[in-house]
Amino acid sequence: MNTLKLYLRSMGILLKCQMQYPLSFMLQTLAQLIMEGGEMLAVILLVDRFDHLNQWNAGDLYFFFGLMSVTFYLTECFGRGITGNFPYMVRTGQLDLLLTHPRGILTQVMCSAVDPRRISCIAVGTVSLVLGSRMAEVRWSPQNILLFAESVFCGFWLVLGLFLIEAVLCIHSVKSVEIANALTYGGRSACQYPVDVFPRPLRMLFTVIAPFALVMHVPASVILGKPVFGWPAWAAWISPLSGFAVFGFMVFLFSRSMRFYRSAGS
Amino acid sequence: MKAYLSVFRMRFRLETHYRGAALGGIACQVFFGLILVALYRALYAGKPQSMPLSHVTTYVWLQQAFFRMLLASDADLMDKIRSGGIAYDLCRPLHLYGFYYVRIMAQKLMGSLLRAGPMLLFAALLPEGWGIALPASVPALILSLAALTLGLCCICAMENLTMAFTMRTLDQRGIQAMMNLLMMILSGNVLPLTLYPDSWQRIITLLPYAQMLDAPIRLYTGETAVPQAPAILLLQAGWTLLLVGAGCLFWQRNQRRLIIQGG
Numbered sequence: 069m070n071t072l073k074l075y076l077r078s079m080g081i082l083l084k085c086q087m088q089y090p091l092s093f094m095l096q097t098l099a100q101l102i103m104e105g106g107e108m109l110a111v112i113l114l115v116d117r118f119d120h121l122n123q124w125n126a127g128d129l130y131f132f133f134g135l136m137s138v139t140f141y142l143t144e145c146f147g148r149g150i151t152g153n154f155p156y157m158v159r160t161g162q163l164d165l166l167l168t169h170p171r172g173i174l175t176q177v178m179c180s181a182v183d184p185r186r187i188s189c190i191a192v193g194t195v196s197l198v199l200g201s202r203m204a205e206v207r208w209s210p211q212n213i214l215l216f217a218e219s220v221f222c223g224f225w226l227v228l229g230l231f232l233i234e235a236v237l238c239i240h241s242v243k244s245v246e247i248a249n250a251l252t253y254g255g256r257s258a259c260q261y262p263v264d265v266f267p268r269p270l271r272m273l274f275t276v277i278a279p280f281a282l283v284m285h286v287p288a289s290v291i292l293g294k295p296v297f298g299w300p301a302w303a304a305w306i307s308p309l310s311g312f313a314v315f316g317f318m319v320f321l322f323s324r325s326m327r328f329y330r331s332a333g334s
Numbered sequence: 335m336k337a338y339l340s341v342f343r344m345r346f347r348l349e350t351h352y353r354g355a356a357l358g359g360i361a362c363q364v365f366f367g368l369i370l371v372a373l374y375r376a377l378y379a380g381k382p383q384s385m386p387l388s389h390v391t392t393y394v395w396l397q398q399a400f401f402r403m404l405l406a407s408d409a410d411l412m413d414k415i416r417s418g419g420i421a422y423d424l425c426r427p428l429h430l431y432g433f434y435y436v437r438i439m440a441q442k443l444m445g446s447l448l449r450a451g452p453m454l455l456f457a458a459l460l461p462e463g464w465g466i467a468l469p470a471s472v473p474a475l476i477l478s479l480a481a482l483t484l485g486l487c488c489i490c491a492m493e494n495l496t497m498a499f500t501m502r503t504l505d506q507r508g509i510q511a512m513m514n515l516l517m518m519i520l521s522g523n524v525l526p527l528t529l530y531p532d533s534w535q536r537i538i539t540l541l542p543y544a545q546m547l548d549a550p551i552r553l554y555t556g557e558t559a560v561p562q563a564p565a566i567l568l569l570q571a572g573w574t575l576l577l578v579g580a581g582c583l584f585w586q587r588n589q590r591r592l593i594i595q596g597g
Contacts, residue, residue, distance in 0.1 A: 113529065
């Protein structure tokens, strides 16, 4: 509980810092809005030209897109310490400072940054979700709401876990390793569309190794009333938990790697 | 002229040093390319379009291969503007605009040549309907190469203009981020311009962003027929001249009212 309090307190301070430059903040938030708006525009234009993607209609596709962007950018907003700053901290030796504090490294890294500019991306995602669920005539029963919340929550930890891959590689190589972005940003680009449109190797990759399909697409497809893979509805309650599995495994690898950490700072 | 050539050569060599980074970049770009091609294949399976699928896959691979050209590249200069280090460049007996223009061009050219070679080879080896198709004809290939060269000149001019804006505002993130995003959306990187609604295309293809990669790719696939090529090349050259002119003027005015930051 103490950790959570610490995290919230850090968030408060960091937010206050960011608001010291309101014009810069606003411009950057606007830039983010254009970026995510552009991504959504791409989906809208594709739907306009092709009508549907396999069994998925326009509404379904907006729903999948919204779910992905809300989840992904919530992670980038609140997990900024891991998703953005960690390689920089290793390269400059700032991480050494954290080693002297009586707290876990990951906790401190999480507390070190927040990225409120992502709020505009999350807003675009929300619009897309509302639009999608209207068009697909989703019934928001308590069950569906709960399932949706579980999916977003588990998705947060999944994305955070995938960003930890870069952190682990970075501890060993000092330089930030761009190839690790293939799974995170590549996963976001690919899995904003339902996974069953992709050929087998990509489908396996995003189900088994980076389980975006289990965490997002299985529950979302049940909410939309078109279960993917032909799985029963109860499976949708269990499969998102794989997000925790990925996060747990990566935390284990992370703490093992920290043993090999050698400072690069001066 | 000799001075600009040697600036170009130095920058060119610098870029070849980071081969490891280039390799990682290639792997990422290939992965993104595969995802996009798979998506467009699924879309085409549902509702085939008048434009053949091979044009779309070719478009995707060429965009991915020359992605580096679109990316804003000169982080050094941004730092120099903010830290005041630009004072050293002002001492050089060169035209400042030209100096930065060749630097940016060398970086973009080398960066994309290093990546485009292996990527296009990979894309050419992919099975039919996944990879890159052959150019429509030999003249089409030659014309698209000419258009690519003009496109490169156009991008460099555009980037120099962004830099000039940065000198005014000193905040590279707001304006530059916005220009980059417009570039990604309007140059066909997020979604091929050929898949935009037809009525939009008529306007979008006239903008400078479409001259950079979209125009050469259309010539390559034969979407733009050979007889129309002179008009396209003329449009590209026109935008390039306009952007270079505007950039030169802007830099000159900036230089006159320049206040060096830091000390």
